[in-house]
Each structure stands twice: as structure tokens, then as C-alpha cells.
Amino acid sequence: MTRRLAALLVRIAVLAGLVATLEICCRTGIIDPLTVIPPSDMVASMIDHVGSGEFNEGIVNTFSTIVLAFVLAIGCGTLAGALIHRSLRLRDVADPLLASYYSVPTFIFYPLLVALLGLGKAPLVVLGVLSAAPAVMISTLSGLDGVSPVLLKLARVQRLSPARTLWWIVLPAALPRLFSGFKLALSYALIGVIAGEFILSGSGLGYAISFAYQSFDNRAMYGLMLFVLLAAVIANGVLYVWEGRLARRRSNG
Amino acid sequence: MSGLALEDALSKHPSRGRIRAFDAAVLTLVLLALWQAIGSWTRGVAVSPPLQTLVYLFDLLRTGMFWDHAAATLTAFLVAFALSALIGLALGLIFGVQRFTGEVAEPILAGFYTIPKVTLYPVVLLIFGLGVSAKIAFGVMHGLVPMTLFTLGAVRSLPPVLIRTARVLRLSPGRTMLWVLMPACLPEIVNGLRISFSLTLLGVLIGEMFSSQRGLGFLLVSGMAQHNVPLSTAVVTVIVVVSIAANTLMLRLRGRTAQRSS
Numbered sequence: 001m002t003r004r005l006a007a008l009l010v011r012i013a014v015l016a017g018l019v020a021t022l023e024i025c026c027r028t029g030i031i032d033p034l035t036v037i038p039p040s041d042m043v044a045s046m047i048d049h050v051g052s053g054e055f056n057e058g059i060v061n062t063f064s065t066i067v068l069a070f071v072l073a074i075g076c077g078t079l080a081g082a083l084i085h086r087s088l089r090l091r092d093v094a095d096p097l098l099a100s101y102y103s104v105p106t107f108i109f110y111p112l113l114v115a116l117l118g119l120g121k122a123p124l125v126v127l128g129v130l131s132a133a134p135a136v137m138i139s140t141l142s143g144l145d146g147v148s149p150v151l152l153k154l155a156r157v158q159r160l161s162p163a164r165t166l167w168w169i170v171l172p173a174a175l176p177r178l179f180s181g182f183k184l185a186l187s188y189a190l191i192g193v194i195a196g197e198f199i200l201s202g203s204g205l206g207y208a209i210s211f212a213y214q215s216f217d218n219r220a221m222y223g224l225m226l227f228v229l230l231a232a233v234i235a236n237g238v239l240y241v242w243e244g245r246l247a248r249r250r251s252n253g
Numbered sequence: 254m255s256g257l258a259l260e261d262a263l264s265k266h267p268s269r270g271r272i273r274a275f276d277a278a279v280l281t282l283v284l285l286a287l288w289q290a291i292g293s294w295t296r297g298v299a300v301s302p303p304l305q306t307l308v309y310l311f312d313l314l315r316t317g318m319f320w321d322h323a324a325a326t327l328t329a330f331l332v333a334f335a336l337s338a339l340i341g342l343a344l345g346l347i348f349g350v351q352r353f354t355g356e357v358a359e360p361i362l363a364g365f366y367t368i369p370k371v372t373l374y375p376v377v378l379l380i381f382g383l384g385v386s387a388k389i390a391f392g393v394m395h396g397l398v399p400m401t402l403f404t405l406g407a408v409r410s411l412p413p414v415l416i417r418t419a420r421v422l423r424l425s426p427g428r429t430m431l432w433v434l435m436p437a438c439l440p441e442i443v444n445g446l447r448i449s450f451s452l453t454l455l456g457v458l459i460g461e462m463f464s465s466q467r468g469l470g471f472l473l474v475s476g477m478a479q480h481n482v483p484l485s486t487a488v489v490t491v492i493v494v495v496s497i498a499a500n501t502l503m504l505r506l507r508g509r510t511a512q513r514s515s
Contacts, residue, residue, distance in 0.1 A: 003353075003356070004356070006353075007353065007356040007357050010353075010357045011357045011358075011360065011361060014357065014361075015361070034379070035376075035379045035380055036376065036379070036380075089272065089276060092272075092273050092276060093273075093276045093277065093280050096277075097280075099500075099504065100497045100500045100501060100504075102448075102451060103447070103450070103451040103496045103497060103499065103500030104451075104492070104493050104496050104497060105451065105454055105455040105458050105459075105492065105496065107455060107458065107459060107462075108458060108462075108470075108473060108488075108489050108492050108493075109489065111462075111473060111474060111476075111477040111485060112299055112300055112477075112485065112486070112489065113299075114477070115298060115299035115300075115477060115482070116291070116295060116298075116299035116300070187367035187368075190369055191368075191369040191370075191371070194369040194371060194372060195369060195371040195459065198371045198372065198374070198463065199371075199459070199462050199463055199474075200474075206369075206371070206372065209372055209375065210375070210463075213375035213378075218379075221375055225372050225373065225375075225376070228369065228372050229368050229369075229372065229373075232367070232368045232369055233364060233368060236364070236367045236368075237364075
């Protein structure tokens, strides 16, 4: 535990040192302010721009799209994973597909999706689901694989109904792996949606950043960038901590 | 990184010969039919149907224009991949051996892996300018971290006896890496290369799609902008085929190295 604490402290020190170095380099002109603005300015700009409310619509837009894609990906992914798990034959077909799925840069489908669905929320949601759902499927499959046969036998001995078996036995046993799939799904949905907005879109945070870049508004660009990255880190961090808590509760019995 | 490991948890299942081949053929047909259906349902405004795309692709492959763009992407990709692989391997080995450094670095790297790096592309452009170096840098940003994490994980899970033996034999750190760590971690290193390959490609392509005048990513976006649907569909097809082929090749290679080292 103390070792972990020491690692944490050193990690914070290293990150703080990097930020401080960047600040000093920017303030002394070693780094051109037209390239990177000092971190303190980034924070100030983030507070200005986000606080002013001019991006409220974009923020709501982006996060609602991400949440929608995330929820759909979890629903579709878990369902598809559970279905495939039931049939060996389907499994044989799906396994090689899933194994090479993430080697294809899903993102290249985005222009096609825009042409297909128009330039709104729909192509972004589809892109988010396309990049996140297979991760959920994979983790559902490996979670269900990991449920030990003894537990299922126990359920049969206790004459649990299928629904109760699922709720009381299968779900808790598969939860850790399912959860790591959800964690991946969140970051994939986030990446997919924001990347989509960034390349080709008319609204949202990704679009706002790309717009600020194209109009040489560095201050706004860095402020918004910091906001998006902070939001991503916090969202991933929450799931990370939650996962750790689940794991600890399990090991305590 | 349980997430990265998830992907390969499914690559081993006993083969069931002929039924499998039949199912694979059926799947291919279903996918082609789906492609055809989307193509004709939208009357070719978004996706051109398979046959038409194939014909267009053959013509495209005979033009010099296509190979210029393909060469631009390939050059940027190869440089970025080589950099990601070498630096990632070195960092992973160092972080794996130096436990404390590894403990400090791993969460930072894992955090970086999950953030949307696209938002950082303007910074890369401001630093490197519009051109091939920005694409390379962006590719490395995507490919370096998984390579490092895979190598780090592999070294960490090695039986400590190997490292102790190296110490007893008084091997220098360089030799320990070359003669002990690398061969022992080879399957995981190949796996890291596989993930790093596809993410580096993703980084390079996103770079080209956002702002570039050359490369397959640019060709794809410009095909869309000019309403040249067969062009964009053909480019997507090429990228999908190449990336799946490369992935399959590396999965096989990993299987072979895993067999040899066990």
C-alpha cells in the first residue's frame, strides 16, 4: 500500500513537473505562444468559454450523443454477445470477425455514414456504436465463458428459474469482465463521437475545436481541448474507480 | 490493460473444419448481400454496390494518381509504425524491469490511451506544420502507447527466475534485454505490434482526413466531397482489405511464436 502511495505521489509530481516546465517554456518564449499557450491560460480560457455559456448547446449535444451511443452499444453488445454465446456455430463464425474487427479503422466509414444518414446526430451515434459495441460483445462472451459450470449446476439444484439464474448467478459471476467491456465502450464511444464531430460535422465540441483551429483562435481551441480531455479523463476515471471497488467487494466476499 | 487483452481472448477456439468453411462462405455472401442492399437502397448516393466498386477499383489501381496517394499513406505509416514499435518496445522493457518506474508510468499511459487524441491533432499541426511529419507524429501518438503497455505487461508477468538467472550470469542490461527478455516476451510483443499496427494506421488516416492534400484518407474525403461515391467506396474497401490481411498475418505469427516458446 505504501508503495502504491509512493508511486501515486511520484506520478503526481512528474505530471506537475511537466505542466510547470510547459508553463515556463511558454512564458519565457522558448515555445512560441502561437504554437502552444501556457497551461494557466488554457485553464483561464476554459473557464471563460465554458462559463460564458456560448458552447452550452454544443456541450449538451456532444455529451447526449456520447451517452446515447454508449447506452446503445451496451444494449446491443450485451444482447448480441449473449445470443452468440448460446450457439457454438454462431460463435465459430463470430470469433474471427471479432478478432479482426478492431484492426479496421472504423473511422473510415464515417464519410459514408454521413452520406447515408445526413449531417446530424445519426451518423455520430452510429459511428460511436460501431466502435463501442464489439468491445461489449467481446467482453460479454469472455464473461459468460468465465462463469464456472459448478455455479450453473448449483442453480439447477436450487431449481432457480432462468431469470433468477441470470440475475443471481450469471450476472454477478460475469460482472468484472462485463464491466471492463463497459469501460472500453465508454472511451470508444467518446473517441468515435468527438472524432466524427471534429472531421465532419456542424455542431458539438469536436466541431467547435476544429472551427477554432481553422479561425486561428488558439485561446479558444486550447480551452475547449482541455475541457474535452478533462471530461474524458474524469468519465474514464469514475468507471476505473468503480471497477476497483467492485473488485474489492468481490475479494472480501 | 484488461481491455487490450480482451481482444485476443477470443482468438483461440478449436476448429470444426468443414462446417466452419461453409459458415464462413455463408457469412461472406450475407455481408456482400447487405452491401448490395445498402448500395441499391440508397441508389448509390452513399455506397456503391460491390460489383460496381470492384470494376471501379480495377480501373483505379491502374492510375498513377491512386498509387501516389497510396505511397504517401504508406510512407507516413511505415515511419510512424517503425518509431512506435521501436520506442514502445524499449520503453516497455525499461518500465517492465524498473518496477517502480513502471508503476508510476503505467496509469499515465493507460489514461492517454483512452482519451480522444483527435482533439490534440491541431496541436500536432501547429508544432509540425501541414505535411508528412504531422501525420507521422499523430500515428506515433496512437501506436506508441499500446506497444509500450503490451511489452510492459509481458515483462512483468515473466517468471522472476529468468531475470535472476540473467543476473547470476552477469549479463549486461542490454544483453539481458536481447537474450532473455525479448525471446521470452515474443508472443506478447507480436500482439503489441498487431494492435500498434492498426492504431498507427488509424492515426495516419485520421490525420489525412482532417487536413492533408495527399494520401488515402484525403482521397476518401475528397471522393465524398465530389460526390464520387465509387471512389470513396473503393478506397474504404482497399483499407479494410489491407488492414484485415495484416491483422490475420500477425495473429498467425503470434500463434507460431507462442507455440515455439511454450
